[in-house]
Amino acid sequence: MAILVDQTIRLVVQGVTGREGEFHTRQTLDYGTPVVAGVTPGKGGQFACEGRVPVFDTVQEAVAATGANTSVMYVPAPFAPDAIIEAADAGLGLIVCITEGIPVHEMIRVKAYLDLKGVRLIGPNSPGLLTPGQAKVGIMPGHITMPGPVGVVSRSGTLTYEIVSALTARGIGQTTCVGIGGDPIIGTRFVEVLALFEADPETQAVVLIGEIGGNDEEAAARFIAERMTKPVVAFIAGRTAPPGKRMGHAGAIIEGGTGTAAEKIAALEAAGVRVAEHPEQIARLVEEELG
Amino acid sequence: MAILVDQTIRLVVQGVTGREGEFHTRQTLDYGTPVVAGVTPGKGGQFACEGRVPVFDTVQEAVAATGANTSVMYVPAPFAPDAIIEAADAGLGLIVCITEGIPVHEMIRVKAYLDLKGVRLIGPNSPGLLTPGQAKVGIMPGHITMPGPVGVVSRSGTLTYEIVSALTARGIGQTTCVGIGGDPIIGTRFVEVLALFEADPETQAVVLIGEIGGNDEEAAARFIAERMTKPVVAFIAGRTAPPGKRMGHAGAIIEGGTGTAAEKIAALEAAGVRVAEHPEQIARLVEEELG
Amino acid sequence: MKLHEYQSQRIFAQYGIPVQEGEVATTPQEARALAEQIGCPVVIKAQVLVGGRGKAGGIQWAQTPQEAEAIAARILSLQIKGLPVRKVLVTRAADIRQEIYLGIGVDRAAACPVMMASAEGGVDIEEVARTSPEAIRKVRVDPFVGLRDYQTRYLAKSIGLSPSLHRDFGRIAQGLYRSFVECDASLAEINPLVVTSAGTLLALDAKIVLDDNGLFRHPDLAQLRDIDEETPSERAAREAGLSFVQLDGHIGCMVNGAGLAMATMDLIRHFGGMPANFLDIGGGARAERVAAALRLILADPRVKAILINIFGGITRCDEVARGIVSVLDEVRPDLPIVARLVGTNEAEGRAILERSGYRILTATTLAEAAQKAVAAAQSS
């Protein structure tokens, strides 16, 4: 078991012939995940990744020809909203958007459309997700993961690798690692992923990796207190960030006393969550929770 | 039993203080239908119809104060789209729009929004609907109806009165009479109303009143052939209309050989529907069907 | 409301659609001057609000300004489907390699815009739809997210357009969609959209039909109405808020509601008469509008009898009666009038007619009213 993706995946890569798209598609293939199709408008009929991936002009053609059921996209920001809607209209049930830099008003419309269609989106500005040994979707390095009992969910990219890598180094494997993305408007939020982990019989504990800005961690804390039976260990990046400064991506800004690390940590601890002081502490806390 | 409206109705009238709104609200009250509230922005706190109807500024206030469950609106076309969305956002499950002249692009957006919210709209450009002896919503004259076993559904306004009146004169009563409206984009179409009549245990036969233009009658014919067990009698206005001419409202135009009365009549007859040659013939055909 | 080609073309140009620009002439001399200015060969096209002008000889090439003058004179003397040609558009002639069709309208059943493209452009698209519907490719447009680029790529590919033109095709399709929505149009069409011998896309024709219900928020577009293309009675009807269509018969009809009006006409035919018009006074007509309607009927010299059929719901019979009497008071026509007033305030309405003292035939049922009107027309 796992959440969102498993060995039944048949992946289509939108933007497969771009530099990043092709690079990460090769890594995905090398991980053993079936990339059954790629899409690049105007390049239908070609092959990407040394002939391993047939390219189509539209997602609809790719789905019809290959039975793809999940899309991952490396499409530049100006074209990504259209690409997401194209994937949804083609009937895919899960769309993973790696692209960063999509305007927030575009994402508001895209998310409303996907909600209407009942399609799940992970991202944008997400590293993707990975079920060790079963499916790698996106850019998370496969070799830092291993199968096991811990679900990981994170707003961050590389910080997730750091923590997953430390878990693996300590011999603690993962059910699924999910990067929900760092933008203000994202397809899937902490609470939804926590609910999936709670329902997944193989997941025994969850690691939540948050950061300053927004109030998604506070919502997660409420959900954990009210609905979760499994232990959750958390880390919040940005404890020492000065208020009023924008720290990198849109998710990480503190303004007017809301969204600080201190508030988030307090909310999580009040919900019974153990919060690590630095990333490398997480693996030890998880070990304790797993007993 | 009946469809869409019955004695549980609690009606709010949007545009209650306008000339048409107040006139027809009086007639609705006189028919015995509880008009629990009216809405006119800026006139909250006043009373309409000789003190019988309290007026509110917003639908939300009206619903909160009176428990209204259905809205009927006499709002001028430029303001009607907003009024429909207001009613939907206020949680009403059935909205009946009498207003004519709403731009088609507005209705496309409004209908998509209502579909998203799961709210049923009758109209626009509809005479409303009436369940004899139970509820009158809109402008259909109450005295031409009587309770009985026949469901009536129509794209037309006054032509419906003509036919219902003839039914009543012959002693054939109605379960519910529904005017779905004459515009190209309407909230509820023939097929949906036919399905409701098919499911209604009291309805024993259905009268369908169509006209030239569009292909809603053809869709109804397919539905009748495939899904209906109850007899349907139909009338199509515009047999002698010259092609290429716009005949009144947007629904009634024949262009390029589609949407003619001959095609509609052929489709209905192929589905086993008896089609009357003129309106006054209908009552006799219904009588035969009811045995 | 239909727009002329030259009007539609200007709108399309505002939305970035490449059009073959031209100028309008109302005389052969103007056409010659334009041909000189633009440079021959030119195409001269009748500007008239009906289809089929090509077959009627309304579109012709001219190789010289002299020829342009002669051709313009010929076209300006044409009547196409009964409408006199009063204007011609003079444009540069294009080298055409391929003609396609691109249009957008409203899909009533799906309640959304639908964009259509076909490799068979330049011909009657309704004919194509009838004989080879598979040649027309369609995409439904979600009103909330608009026409998507992937949809335009699909259209371009499925009609076999060269890949090098897909991007330009997409821009044109987006422009067409935006013009359609922003102008409150019920139809916007480019037929043909051509690939020129230089390998570029060019809109060679332009057609926009505006939604009359949307005109109130586009005063600039409402001004484009060409009153030359209306008969005086059509104009009077429009200004009075009446739906009116002139027909060939002898029985003038005034009805409330389009469906009932058509049913009334059907019944007149059923009983052997011929309606002189379709006339719907609409819902909730006041006396003034009723009076305007009656004057419109009386203005037609072919009318031998009048049938007034009102089934009052939102329309009140007393208002109708007041409108009728006000006209009779001023005109005193010598025509048989059959009036059937039932529904809202019918007693008051009948009382007003009776009190007026005019001889007006009454009827209870629609069939009775139609029969009386047919009989009256035959005997007068």
Added chain:
Amino acid sequence: MKLHEYQSQRIFAQYGIPVQEGEVATTPQEARALAEQIGCPVVIKAQVLVGGRGKAGGIQWAQTPQEAEAIAARILSLQIKGLPVRKVLVTRAADIRQEIYLGIGVDRAAACPVMMASAEGGVDIEEVARTSPEAIRKVRVDPFVGLRDYQTRYLAKSIGLSPSLHRDFGRIAQGLYRSFVECDASLAEINPLVVTSAGTLLALDAKIVLDDNGLFRHPDLAQLRDIDEETPSERAAREAGLSFVQLDGHIGCMVNGAGLAMATMDLIRHFGGMPANFLDIGGGARAERVAAALRLILADPRVKAILINIFGGITRCDEVARGIVSVLDEVRPDLPIVARLVGTNEAEGRAILERSGYRILTATTLAEAAQKAVAAAQSS
């Protein structure tokens, strides 16, 4: 990207919002001339991209042109939250009867715009939100159907605005909403929106924050960036596509990913050091961007050690290493550098660093890297 008040005001005016128009002065003399032209009393307002300028003395009335000159001189010599005031806005003074707040931002959890209004305008709205949240009325806007008139009526009524002003309030709210969406803003705010003694509504302040991700489709708005308000390093960072925030410490940081960068800074503090900056090179940085980042760190004279922490996913360690070496080749800095490169192409990356011959400290874990950097900074 924040816009100045005067820039936001001009945008609001384009959307039909009544604003108190004014002109910008950069010298006291210009302010005096503007005061003469506009007519006293005038208000002189510091144009600076931080909040709290009122409390800092950045907004003052002048009764005469002479006084305007003196006040402008005073304001133009201020530093507000560390930013020097370089421009003032001179506007006509308004007679204020009531001050309200009207703003629109993005509700992340609901994933839609949210419009907010409060009867308590002219004050710090975040303070109001904290102390009396019930005083702020909110409506969520469906992105597909937009702000509805009934919602603006609700806001107007719920903040106790006189009914006679509801229609104008609705127009202003609609203009604010449209400006917010069409400019790709993340915030648009009028604080205060005042009722004047003449009983009309007037926007006395204007604030727009643009979504940086949306700027690519608004070249006109992107040009409004005030480069005077950026430090040279902020500007260099922006032009290189780097997320950079200058801080006060001694350890220069270069990290890929905002979360990891913050965690790295947290860990430096945890081990007793002070980060000199936040610097996220973003995803998939090429060697050139890495080089720009390193140059930016080296330009800060306070930096005593550098910590490079890269966990490669979309970013490739070989590209990072190439970027580092290219700068070292040209600058040859005399600073200890700790580089931790793990993840995608980490072996190639490490090999490039080793081959370069420069002495670069390496580390396996983040904690180890942070500790080495702190130690190096303390000993250098």
